[in-house]
Amino acid sequence: MKAKNSVLNEGDFLKALQRATEHKRGEYLACYSSWLGGYVTDPAFMVLPLDDHMVHRGDGVFEALRMENYKLLAWAEHWQRLQRSAASIGLKLLWSEEDLITHLRKLVELCGRSEGFIRIFVSRGPGSFSVNPYEVSGPELHIVVTALKQPPSELYKRGLKLGPSRWPQKPEPFFKIKSCNYLPNVLMKKEAVDLGLDLTLSFTEDGRLAEGPTENVALVTKEGDFLTPQLDSVLEGTTLAKVMELAGQLVSQGSLKSVQFCDLRAQDLKRASEVLVIGTTWGVIGATSWEGEALGGGRPGPIAETLQQRLKDLQGDLRHTLDLRCS
16 A cells, blocks of 8 residues: 555555545445446545535536435426426536436436435536636536434434524525525534534525525414515525425314415514424424523424424325436
């Protein structure tokens, strides 16, 4: 083995990659890269060129999806949002929906797993370290499947600890674009961890509630109204859209009074009978404290539990999912 900081030849480089990614085996399952022109199952080869604009400028878009029992929930909504995000930054998608599904099915076949977390990235492409998006060889597609890590069940029993973020909500149009420039989101999550919280929530300049680093938020009033921030200040979450549909069913059944998008503020969280956090990773999970003070009686409520179960039930409904099993 060569000493550290030596000049690596090709063999040394490949061995170094293997050593550096050894701990990812079993977690990083399979990857497609248009830049490499194929599929890989070794984490050592799940790499990007340093001069890809997605790496050094965050110049790319992405989607993240859960696969359970070979099925992707809300695939159509994710695909549509990927197209919108790419179009909004002038990034041409060279791959059709059929192309992506073909790659997804091949990756699932290579993994040999029925569950996983799938991330689809479309980058501006490699070519220069400048900010000029035209100094690249063209867009590239990268799809990575990782092991599915379920949130611990006890978290759903105790609920999430929340607090306000000192980082403001992204201005329009950036909050509407699911781009790879996630520095504000990263800083929000770092802030939460440093404060001993699960999440912090951002607010607009005029004090309206926005969202978490990767999650939407909603609340249930004591009168039974299901409320979530207006979409003019937050990213339109695909899981949120499904949850709003399910909440509408609860209105029909009498468990809720109404479902609305509206302006919310911190005091509305404190007055709510339930506060819910909604996202791809969590599903629906109740929040039980705000800045150390109890929310909704200090324990997750029945609406959060009901919506989480109904969201799970959707996973088996072919009207809402894409089946990735190879026919």
